[in-house]
Amino acid sequence: MRVISYNLRKHAASGELEDLVATFKVDALCIQECTTADMPEAIGHLRLADATRGNRLGLAIYYDAERFTDAHTKAFSLKKSMHDHVLSPAHERLLGTRLVDIATGHELVLGSFHAAPLTASNSLRRKQIHAAHAELLGLGGEKMTLMVGDFNYPLFTNSLTRHVRDTGFDLSLSDRKTYTRYRVFKGHFDFATSQGLNITKVQTLPRGASDHLPIMVTAEFGD
Secondary structure (H helix, E strand, O other), X not given: OEEEEXXXXXXXXXXXXXXXXXXXXXXXXXXXXXXXXXXOOEEOOEEEEEXXXXXXXXXXXXXXXXXXXXXXXXXXXXXXXXXXXXXXXXXXXXXXXXXXXXXOOOEEEEEEEEOOOOOOOHHHHHHXXXXXXXXXXXXXXXXXXXXXXXXXXXXXXHHHHHHHHHOOOEEEOOOOOOEOXXXXXXXXXXXXXEEOEEEXXXXXXXXXXXXXXXXXXXXXXXX
């Protein structure tokens, strides 16, 4: 299974999505910072599962309808930072969908996540990650869960890895940095957290119009 996660930088990189889907032949696409009203019902062979509706910077999930059935999708609000209270970029920072593999019957919960920006504390982002995992488990992800997105956590990732592991999830970084545009804030911003899956590879894809580079997660269903 291959899943791309991409922060579009306020929808600026939306025109790249069709080529990404066609080039890498992915099974799902998780998007952050999109204008949801402008998102199509399909991108290549992928169908829109759902998108947030109350966000200025929206989330969306697309999936291969020939491989998966779309069982249920839900958006979640998480603990807000001061940035959220003042500028209201995102009321909902998590979008989750429960999918069933048509051929194998495996159930998978897939999440598109966008953590609070760097003006917030790492402590708040850890609380958001923990709450997001709990919401996805409640959606049916007790067996297999994959959450991808912009974690806004470029520093102290070792401590984040330990924190995520303590909650029963694994954290996977990509092979190259995903944010390098500014001198001060650069590093791995875009991650994958998972439970019940074997993550075989997380690849940073070429730069486009966004300040983030997309990542592609390759995973196998666990036992």
